[in-house]
Amino acid sequence: MSIFEELQQAIIDGKAPVAKGLTEKALSEGARPAEFFPKAIIPAMNEVGRRMRECEFFIPEVLIAARAARAATDILRPLLVGDEAVRSAGTVVCGTVKGDLHDIGKNIVAMMLESAGFEIVDLGVDVPPEKVVEAVRQHAANIVAMSALLTTTMVNMKAVIDALAGAGLRGQVKVMVGGAPVTEAWARSIGADGYGKDASAAVEMARSLVAAA
C-alpha cells in the first residue's frame, strides 16, 4: 500500500493522529503538498460520502473521518499558500440560516467541501442575511451554501437570496441549499441554483456550479 493509500484509509477509519503522522512522513519523503488532495484526501472523502449515502456511515463516523482529513489539511494548507500550481476549487460562504441553531449537517458539508479543495468561510449558525452579503463581498465568494433544519426557518433561505439580489451580488454568486426539510422543489421555488440531498451531493453540486459559472 502506498503512503497515499494508507492516508486514505486512515481518513476513512477516522484515525486523526495516524493521518497527521502519515502526512508528515510523506512530506519528509518528498511528496508535494498539492499531491495529497487528488491522491488521498479527495478520494477518501468521496468514499466517506459513498458510505454515508449507503447508510453504512452515520454522523459520528463522518465527523471523525472529517476530523482526520482536517488533521492532514491543517498541515498542508500553510504549505500551499502562494503555490501557483494549486488553484482553489472555489470559495464557499456557508452557514445555518437565521433562527436556526442546527450545525452538524452544515459542518459536515463544510468539511467535505474543504477536503475537496474549496476555501470555506463558515459564518456559523443563526446567520442574518446581511452577514452573508458582507461575507460574499469581502471574500469574492463563488458560492453561498445555506442550511436549515426546521420547516419554520427554511423560509429564511429566501431572505438570503433576496438580500444578495438587493445588494446586486446575485449575478456573481451561486446559491445552494440543504437540510432535512429542504427539497429540490423548494430550492427551485425560492430561486436557489442547487440543492444537495446530502453532504456528498453538496460537493458534486458545488463543483458543477463553479464549472458552470
Next chain:
Amino acid sequence: MTEKKNQRIVVRPTDVELTAPAGTALRDLLFEQGVEFPCGGQGRCRGCRVRVLEGTAEINAAQRERLTPQELADGWRLACQCSLVDDLVVELRQWDAAILADDTPFNFAPRPGLGVAVDLGTTTLVAQLLNLATGKVLAVRTGLNAQARYGADIMSRLQFAVSDGGQATLNRLIRRQIASLIQQLILSAKVPSSEISDVVLVGNTVMHHLFCGIDVEPLSHYPFESNEIGLQTFRARDLEWNLNERSTIRFLPCLGGFVGSDILAGVLATKLGESREFAGLMDLGTNGEIVIGNRTRLFCASTAAGPAFEGARISMGMRAATGAISQVEVENERLLCHVLGNVAPQGLCGSGLVDAVAAGLELETIQASGRLANGAKEWMLKPPVVLTQNDIRELQLAKAAIAAGARILLERSGTSISDLKELYLAGAFGNYIRHSSAQRIGLINMPSDRIAPAGNTALLGAKLALFSLDNEDGSYTELRSRIEHVPLKADANFQDIFVEELSFPSSTHVHS
C-alpha cells in the same frame, strides 16, 4: 376455520360497552379506552387492576403474586394478564386511585360541583370529568388532536400557525374540539352542565398558545422563547363554550421554551418539587421533556427527539394499535415478537422499535455504531415486518437527543445519574417502553429498579390542580420560581454531546 365468537365487555365507571372476538387481550381493549399499563403490561405492578363485577376472567401466577387471595376472591384481576373469555362487566381502579387512594398526603379539600381536567397533547387529548366533592372520575374521553391534519409534529404545526390565518384556524379548531369532548363527558355521566365549576387544561407551550390565542411566532425560531407563558383564565363565554357562566377555565402556566404546563403538572404529580433527594422526570414524545432536580432547584429542558418513538418516519412504523409489534424479546437466540391484538403483524410501534434494536444489539445483528452486521440493509423481525438500517438511524437520532439533554441537565444540577433517587417516565410511551431495552440502547443510562413508570402525569397534575384551587389559583408562582428552563440548543456542548450519544453502548458498559 371457525369464526371466533364475540364477547361483550362493559367498563365502569364510564359504562363504555365494547365487543371483541373471544380471546382478545383486555390490555388491547382497555388501552384504546385510555387505560394505562404502568409496567407495560408485564404483570409487575398493580396499576391496571380491575374488579370483575360480572362474568369470569382467568387467574394466573403473576396475579397470584401481585394480588392477595382476598382480592382475587373479591374479583380483582390485573387487566394486563387477562383476555376476554366471557361477557364481562369490570370496574376500573385506576382513575380513582390517582386522587384519593394515593398513599401520600395530598391537599384535597372537597368542594361542591364538578370539574374537568384536560391533557391537551400535540397528538392526543384526554379529558376527565370529576366529582370535586368525592374525587371520583365520572367519565373519560380521549381523542386525536384535530389540529394534527395541519401538521403532525410540533414544528409543522407551528409552520402552519405562522402562515396566513393558520393561527386562527388552529385556535378555533382546538377550542371547538375540547368543547365537544366536554359535552360528551356531560352526556356520558348524565350530569347537568351547569354543575361544572372549573376546567383545568395543561399542554406544551405551543398548545397553550394555540388554545389561548397567543401569537406562536416567537416559538417558531431561535431562541424559541415566548414572553406570554403564564396562567390564562377564561369564562365560558370567552371561549363560546356552553357551560355555566360562572365556571372558570384555566390553562396552567408553562415553564419556558417548549416546556409547558403538562410538565409543570408532571412536577406536581411526581412531587419532584418536594423531593429532598435528586430525582428526574422524562416525557418521551416528539419533543422529549426532561426535568431534574430536588426541592431546592429544578432544571427543565425540551429536546427535539423527532417522531421515531411514536413510530413515525420508521419504514413500517405505526401507532401502538392492533397489529403493531409492541414487544420484542430474545429467547434462545430467537426473536419473540408480541403483536397487539394477537393478529398478524402489520408494523412496529415505538416500544417495539426500542425492543427490536436492543434485541439486535444483544444478538450482534446490530453493531454499537448502529450499523446492521454484514452490511445488511434490513432485518426481518416477523414477516412481513422488517427493521431497516434507516430505522435504526432514526432511533439513534431520537435517543441521542434525549440522552444528551439529560446529561446537560444533570450537569446543571450538579448531580450525576447515579445520584438520582428515581427517574419517573411519563406518558404512554414511558409506560410501554421496556426499561432494560431503554437502558440497552443508551436512552436511559440507569438501573431499571430506579426507573418508575408514572403514567399520564400531565393529566394527574391537572387533576391535582383542580382539587387545589382553594389554596392555589393555578399560577404556581413559587414552584415556577424554583424551576429553571435550560435552552439546550444554546448550550455550547449540546451538539458534541449529541454526537457522542449517537452510538449505542457496547454491552459491557450497561448497568446490570
